[in-house]
Amino acid sequence: xxxxxxxxxxxxxxxxxxxxxxxxxxxxxxxxxxxxxxxxxxxxxxxxxxxxxxxxxxxxxxxxxxxxxxxxxxx
Numbered sequence: 001x002x003x004x005x006x007x008x009x010x011x012x013x014x015x016x017x018x019x020x021x022x023x024x025x026x027x028x029x030x031x032x033x034x035x036x037x038x039x040x041x042x043x044x045x046x047x048x049x050x051x052x053x054x055x056x057x058x059x060x061x062x063x064x065x066x067x068x069x070x071x072x073x074x075x
Contacts, residue, residue: 004028011035016061020045025069036064042074049074 010017011033018038024030030037038060042049053074060070 004033007033007035015066016064018057018061020050030069031067034066036066037069038064038072039069040072040074 007017007028007030014035016036016038018040020040020042022039022041024037025039038057040050040053040057042053044050053072056072060072064070
């Protein structure tokens with residue numbers, strides 16, 4: 001997929017994209033898409049490292065506005 005194509009396709013179907021891609025906010029102008037982004041920062045993408053973030057991810061999904069990005073960090 002070319003740059004932005006994933007966001008275009010996701011925005012056509014979903015309200016939010018949950019990702020661990022730290023470059024997404026620097027590579028794309030998120031405000032031009034009708035989608036919000038929840039960015040998870042954890043030690044790895046293994047379930048045991050990401051699972052502690054899920055409560056905050058669910059809260060963020062209820063709060064986030066279109067074109068906005070919310071960072072969720074696992075300590």
